[in-house]
Amino acid sequence: MTGAALAALLIPVQFAPALASGPGGVPASFALPGGAAPTYGAAAEIVSYVDLVHRSYEEAYDKAVAMKSAIGALLDKPSEGNLAAAREAWIAAHVAYSRTEAFRFYEGPIDFARNAKGDEGPEGRLNAWPLNEAFIDYVKGNPKAGIVNDLSIPITVKSIRERDQVSDEADVTTGFHAVEFLLWGQDLSAKGPGERPASDYASGDPVRERRRLYLSTVTEMIADDLLWLTAQWDVRNANVYAKNFLAYDQRDALGRILTGMATLGAVELATERMSVALDSGDQEDEPSCFSDTTHLVYRADQQSISNVYFGEFGDWKGAGLQSLVARVDPELDKLVAAQIRKTSEAVAAIPAPVDHILASPKGSKERATMEKAIAELEAQSTLLVEVGKRLGVAVNIAPE
Template sequence: MKNIALITSASVLALSLATSGYASQTDPVRNISSYALSKDAAGYIPDYNAHPVVTNYAALVLATYEQTLADAKDLQTAIKALLENPSQDSLNAARNAWINARTSYLQTEAFRFYEGPIDFVDEKTKEEGPEGHLNAWPLNEGFIDYTKGNPKGGLINDPSIPLTAASIRSQDQVEDEADVTTGYHAIEFLLWGQDMNPTSAGTRPVSDFIAGKGNNDRRRLYLTTVTEMVIEDLNFLVKAWAADDPDNYATKFIAMEDKEALGRILTSLATLSEFELANERIATGIDSGDQEDEQSCFSDNTLNDVIFDQRGIRNVYFGGYGDVAGAGLDTLVASLAPNLNNKMIAALNKTDGAISQLNYPYDSILASAADDPARAEAELVIQALQAQSDVIKEIGKLLGVMVVVPTGG
């Protein structure tokens, strides 16, 4: 994990985040809120009731995770069909199911970055949320399977290593954080193989999945096992956000003081927008020019990564996903500062517009010349995402809450 510096929308105040917001499913909600500011410290803060927003947010999170779990189960079914009858059609169906499953997961990234169920760290037990197992990247594909120039590489081609959930997880990111063994990108690599072409995705042959051939049975077992592990992690997240048990995180989140809950929500949105999307996922690749610095490099799905992460931010701000359509942040902000709400909507729309101009496939942007218009378009997305985060911080000041955003590695 990277060590990151923190800044806040009220930087004159000291902030301690030493205590996890989800250390375990039985810990009580903290008495001291790390995201709420006092009126004396922040100046005048209007009175408001954010409970409808917080309650609707919890319902939206649950609905998004439930859909993500359903789509992961569809992926599991498609993979089972591939392994039962390997063909180009069944391989294509499994790839399409992965893209669909990935689309729903991406929208859950707007629930990260405040040590909720997805990414908590328990300092006592060293237990962590499943984000690192679900979504870690970049991925060193040679750690999992054969690659160009190394036909016998990876765990799959090492029969001395048993391929169980426990053994695969025990190998995950041990000596190098790129030695990823689990999650969506491990499945992606297994379905597509290496991407050796700047204009198309990977082209793993369907023959890699025919039973009894070479180490194919180990590849088949690996693919089956890591898919089951994704579903197990998503089941954990669905349970954590089901507000039907006093020990579940959702119950505690809804019971938090308004400013504490809002600070977490806004921190998540600002961090995803500014740090994760603008800096880590887009600027890093633009600066390096390395096609391997695109997030979904095997499937060439990276443009969708950007689109649906941004969709997740919109979902939270407007309080809607699937059948959930209640009070969003827009409702609260509009009631207190209509001009600021309009400013946020304009920022969201500007970001959407900038993203719509990005080239496909995404890795062609990274491989382009320094003066290529595609790079200028990517820079406009970075600027729009950073400006969007700045407006979120303004909303934090209006509501009297901390908005905590990482600033670097």
């Protein structure tokens, strides 16, 4: 859908009350206090952003459906070939989801489904990490570990959700990393990812039947959550978050956009997913440790930031944030655009697999590559905060 067509759809809309809110249900404001109304107009960029978010979640959902199909083929005929195909489908789906992560951190539906009721959005169900493998299935030294091996626990959506991160945040039962573990198993090799055999999914044995059901159930849950997120950003639907977003004051909307980008870069990616892992030196602190695909997530996260700024998504081209910044402050736009490209190059230069970097000694070339990416991500977020100041909006970067 083009930006013009999307805008045309909005003319007759009666907006629903905002879903996102601060304490006491009062809508949180991202406009700097005391500022005059902006002299710039950002309607085209905000409409285009909503279009980009919808397209991104739609792709993530489509890839999740393809993953579901590949896993179904594995369960129909457990073979090493079908297991390899299911793994490739998981990688594609997880990368597609990672390209949506710049849409987090500002009280949108991914983080707060119905904030007035205190409900969290599906992010924790989709991508929670770290994950205690033994809470789900067998591990080295404990062949009877986990829900899969506990015959007293029914394998249902309800039972899986009820046990998710109850006593410990690492006791994750749902999401991409749960499926990753179920497809690859523990990563016990210094030379490659996990090596779970396809025979783990052969039918007939009670425990294997439970493992089969667990994998299919959790995969279905991922697709369901992504379908809901896609619908929330589709303005053709009634009473969805996209319409609330378009009803915000322009500075509120821009503050949310910039907060998502800057927080993903400086906090989630540079700190949580890179610096913490480097500091520990533990290979298992690699987020996608079972499949050794963390480097792909790093690139996809940075791509999500770049997509928002430049208004790009595959063959689609919209009115990115850059078009607004270039009108308001051309010199600042040059700095930001150059920094985003520089950061993207630095992130792409991180060698794979990441667990080898974590295990390398301090001062190694591998560590220096990741440390450079961290520095560029932080510089990028600093400039995005400056963009916020120039536009009169608050960019709220804070630890999760």
